[in-house]
Amino acid sequence: MKKVLLIIVLLFVVLLGSAILVPVLFKGPLLAKISRTINKNLNAKVEFEDFSLSIFKGFPKIQAELTGLTITGKNQFEEDTLLAVQSVSTNLSLSDLFNSEQMAINTIRLDRAKLYLLSTLDGLANWDIAKDSGSESSTEAAQSTLNLSLQSIELRNFSLTYKDEATTTVVQLKNATADASGQVEGTVTTFNLSSEIDEFVLEYDSVQYISKTRLKAVSQLTADYDKMVFTFGDSHLFLNDLPLDLTGRFEMPSDSMYFDLKLIQPQSNFKSLLALVPQTYQSYLDDVKANGDAGFEANIKGWFYDDNYPAIDSRLYIANADFQYQDFPEKVSQIALESSISKPQGELDLLQIEISQAHAQIRNNPVDLKLLLTQPMSDPAFDASLNGKIDFTSLGKVIPMDSIRLSGVVQGNVRLKGTLSAVEAQDFSRINSNGTFTLDKVHIETPQLSQTVELNSGSVKIDNQQIAVSSFNAKTGQSDFTLNGQLSNYLPYFFTNKTLKGSFNLQSNYLNLDELANIMVEDTVETTSAGDSIMAFHVPGNLDLSFRSNIKRATFDRMNIENIEGVILVKNQMLQLQKLDMNMLGGQLTIDGNYVNNEANQPDFDFNVNINAFEIPAAYQSFPTMQRYAPIASKSSGKISSQFKFKGKLNEALELMPSSLNGAGLLSTQSLQIVNSPTFDQIKNFVKKEKLQNVKINDFTSNFKLENGNLLVNPFTTRIADQDVTISGKVLVDQTLDLALDFNVNKDDLASDILKTLSYIPGSSNIAKLDVGVAVTGQMKSPKVALDLSKAKDQIANEFKKSSQEEIQKSVKKLGDELKKLFK
Structure with a gap:
């Protein structure tokens, strides 16, 4: 027992000593060897956060681990990280550590690696970082650095992005895992490969053609490193759940590569082919019965070098x-497809994509498609046609519509043939584009729409130069539309993102704009945003459209609007209104102006507004700007007219930003009357009360300015409660008032106690009107009113001085305390 315990203690001491000594003795030399190998083989910047040796993690071998490894290119790629790995590790034996000149790595593990491959427009590649094999430094490195003889590779949480700027192609592998283990016989290694990719993405020209596709591979690969020949043995691939068998080989004898590979679907039936549907949508196929033959096969054979x-x-x-959902009465039948992708040995411009037949039908409603694409690199040539009829009522009996209800018929045909160069040059002699489509009683009902959309009729005719829309008649909720017009330059718009031009006439008997503004049902899912949904919008820059409207009646925010006529332009990322006329609020409104958004999502606007004879109470209820700058209008009656030009900014909810407002204009009134105003109630001590119950204000015209949200009123004269008055001042952006009302009050309309006092003053009979100043200050919601009688005192004093000595003596006894009351 003592011997056993002693052996255990000795083993523990040896292990503990090794755990302490190995990192101390070998970390420095091994780290130097790794750095020397990297620097002498790579033209790149290599950094890592830490390097460690552990006897326990890889026991009985020693685990060497680099953490936080990054490889960054040089020159034009110095900002691009080629590879970032959280952890790279391998296992080494003690003999490897002692025999440093013959050290070899035959296993490697990478955890959370991100590889970014970039090929630029001028043909440079960021992965071209290896030094010339014939250079002196690389020869020296071969004699004194690490050797790779991999027999085991493990990848965990691996991601790859490949971007080719010349072909606008992006390939992504997301969250991939891979295991490869092999047996070495001389220069030949046989690997057993197993890999799985959660998501494969293929993007071309900013369009994702493949996404949310899961890949899986189980393969046997024989690698002859001496001849650089790699041969696939028993290999199986899975695209989502579609199985494919892979056979063949590829070779890399020099800078070129040779391929001789074949892919084939082992099960030639339509049900198997449906496995190509992305995993996200596979649940829709759970209850599908599918019949028929289908298959996929591909051969890749030849050399790859330069552009060959x-x-x-x-x-x-x-x-x-055919396929049919369980419990559904109808099916999609006579499904047929014949398609190919092919090219001979040579440049990519020889690639040809063809769909010679694509057919399906529901009952007696067929749909046919054909497509041919050639010369994809030099001058893409296309020849496509579509012909068919869709009865949405029958379609709803074939596939699950969830809560969507569709009915009606769409039928038509279209043919498009030409080249991209002809489209760009707008050479319509080399383009053949024609077709027609008709809609008949199409009804759309979905939870995403608050109202049913009814497309009662419509006709679309297509030719080389335009898409003409005629007799497009629609209704949703209480609103009806009739639309006619045309789109031109549509081919350059769709193919090369050029400007789409169009002109339309919109007619309607009635539009409920409140319904239309809320036709899209808000998402009930909670969001992290604290505010309301964003309403500000950006106008696309590649649109040049005009809409001429003729709307007999509309309602908006409880306002009745009639005879809306004018032009709305969408152009240069701007929404423009041209002479948009309408009758509303008992008068007429004309608007000219524009709206354009910016990067801050705070749209700029610049409008000319002409208001003619609006009813004041209705205008106050309808316009927040009037509520802000003229709250007294809430207790007013009469009409207002105005002509003004102003500009400013809106916030994300399309609300005015007051401090941004600048402009000028004039305001005029007709039959203005202010009822029970607290402001005028505060001057009742010098004007008869009955004059202030319903204050009548004579018609006037006032000029005003807006400066950074501050309303500046130029002096103007009118009559208030039958008294002459001059008004001036300002309403500040923080809704602070600073107004001056200089009254010239008729003596007979003065308060009775003032009249009584004046009767004692010699010369008062000569005074017809008395100058009284009123200052209105403070906050708009609770203004303060102060009287200024200094001018009135001067008037009385001047008339008193003109009186005779006899008149003064007769009146002096009567004045007494009355004078004190007046001038206290």
């Missing part, structure tokens, strides 16, 4: 197929 690519011959076909 191997030959491709692939075929995807479907024949005599």
